[in-house]
Amino acid sequence: MARTDSFSAFDDLLADLIPEDPWIHEAGDEPHYAPDYDAFEQLLEIPIKAGKASATGALANAVDSWLSYELRRAGFGLDEVWPRPVRPRILPRDVAVLLERLPLALAQEVRARVESMPSVAPSDAHFLGRAYEKQVDVAIARWDRGPELLLSTKTQVSSFGKNLPNRFEEAYGDAGNLRGRYPLAAVGFFFVQRATIVDSEPSAFERTVDMMRKLRDVGGNNGYTATGLALVSWEDGDSARPTIELDRVPEDIRPAQFMTRMVSQVLAATPVNQHVLPRELIERRSLPVIEEDEVLAE
Numbered sequence: 001m002a003r004t005d006s007f008s009a010f011d012d013l014l015a016d017l018i019p020e021d022p023w024i025h026e027a028g029d030e031p032h033y034a035p036d037y038d039a040f041e042q043l044l045e046i047p048i049k050a051g052k053a054s055a056t057g058a059l060a061n062a063v064d065s066w067l068s069y070e071l072r073r074a075g076f077g078l079d080e081v082w083p084r085p086v087r088p089r090i091l092p093r094d095v096a097v098l099l100e101r102l103p104l105a106l107a108q109e110v111r112a113r114v115e116s117m118p119s120v121a122p123s124d125a126h127f128l129g130r131a132y133e134k135q136v137d138v139a140i141a142r143w144d145r146g147p148e149l150l151l152s153t154k155t156q157v158s159s160f161g162k163n164l165p166n167r168f169e170e171a172y173g174d175a176g177n178l179r180g181r182y183p184l185a186a187v188g189f190f191f192v193q194r195a196t197i198v199d200s201e202p203s204a205f206e207r208t209v210d211m212m213r214k215l216r217d218v219g220g221n222n223g224y225t226a227t228g229l230a231l232v233s234w235e236d237g238d239s240a241r242p243t244i245e246l247d248r249v250p251e252d253i254r255p256a257q258f259m260t261r262m263v264s265q266v267l268a269a270t271p272v273n274q275h276v277l278p279r280e281l282i283e284r285r286s287l288p289v290i291e292e293d294e295v296l297a298e
Helices: 008-016 037-049 056-073 093-101 104-115 160-181 202-214 255-268 276-283 292-297
Strands: 125-128 133-136 138-142 146-156 186-194 226-233
Touching: 008 037, 008 056, 037 056, 056 138, 056 146, 056 186, 093 104, 125 138, 125 160, 133 146, 133 160, 146 160, 146 255, 160 186, 160 202, 186 202, 186 255, 202 226, 226 255, 255 276
Parallel strands: 146 186, 186 226
Antiparallel strands: 125 133, 138 146
16 A cells, blocks of 8 residues: 555645544534634645645545534544545444554554455545445445435636536535435535636636526425535745635535534434434534444444
8 A cells, every 4th residue: 555645745744633623603503513623724724735636536535634623523433434644535433433442553454454455445545326336425324224325526717607507517426316315415616716707707706606506406306405605716836825705605514514413314324323422522522322323343
C-alpha cells in the first residue's frame, strides 16, 4: 500500500482538530447545527496555497475531508465515516472491530494484509445504484446495514455558466440512481464554488441556487435528501486564508441545514439502539439504551 495518498496532505491537520459537539439548540427545540467553518477554511487552504485550486480533485478532497470531519463531530465513529482521517480511507466497520479484538501482534499482521487488499480496503467507495455503479465521495455503510449515508461533492472555480448544465444533469441522474436502490439512505449533494461567481457571473449563481433547490426530493425518491452550497473566496498568490462567504448563500441551502437533514435521515432510518451517541447529541439528552455494537461485543 502506498505510504501516501490524495488525502495525506490533510492528515496532520485532521489529527490536531478536536471534534466538538456541533449542536447548539436546547432539548426539545428544532435541531440547529453549527458547522466548523474555521476547520473548513484550514482544509481548503492546503490545496489553494499549494497552487492546486484549479485542480478540482485536490480541492474536492479538502471538501470531502471536512464533511467527514463534520459527521464525526455529529457523533459517528472514526471507522463509520469514509474517507477516514488515516489510511486506509475505507475500512469496513466489521473489519475494524475484528482488528480491535485481536492480540496486538496478530492485529498488526492482519492490518497489513487488509491494507494491501483493495477488495477489502479500497481507495474509493463504489456503490451499485439502480442502473449503474457510482463512486461516492463520503459514505457511512456497513455489511449488516448497507449504505446509510451517500454523499457526492463537486467543486467549481471557473467557467461557471458553461459547466453548470453538465453539473445539473450529472447530479440529477446520480440522485435517481442511488435513491432507486437505497430509498432509506441519506443521499446528499454538496457543491462548493469560488465566490467570484456572484460578481462575475450573477446569472450562473442564480441558476446554481435554483439548481440546489430543485435537486431535492419532493416525493417519489427521485431527488436528494439534502443539498448544500458553500462559496469560498481567495486571492491568487495571497497568503491570507480562504474565506467561507456564508452570508452570500441563501439560508435554506447553507451547510448547516445540509448537515441537519443528512444526520436526521440516518437516525430516522435506524432503530434507537444504533447510532446512540449521534442521537444523544441531537436530542440533547442521555438515552437509556446501549449501542448495539457494545451489546454484540459482550
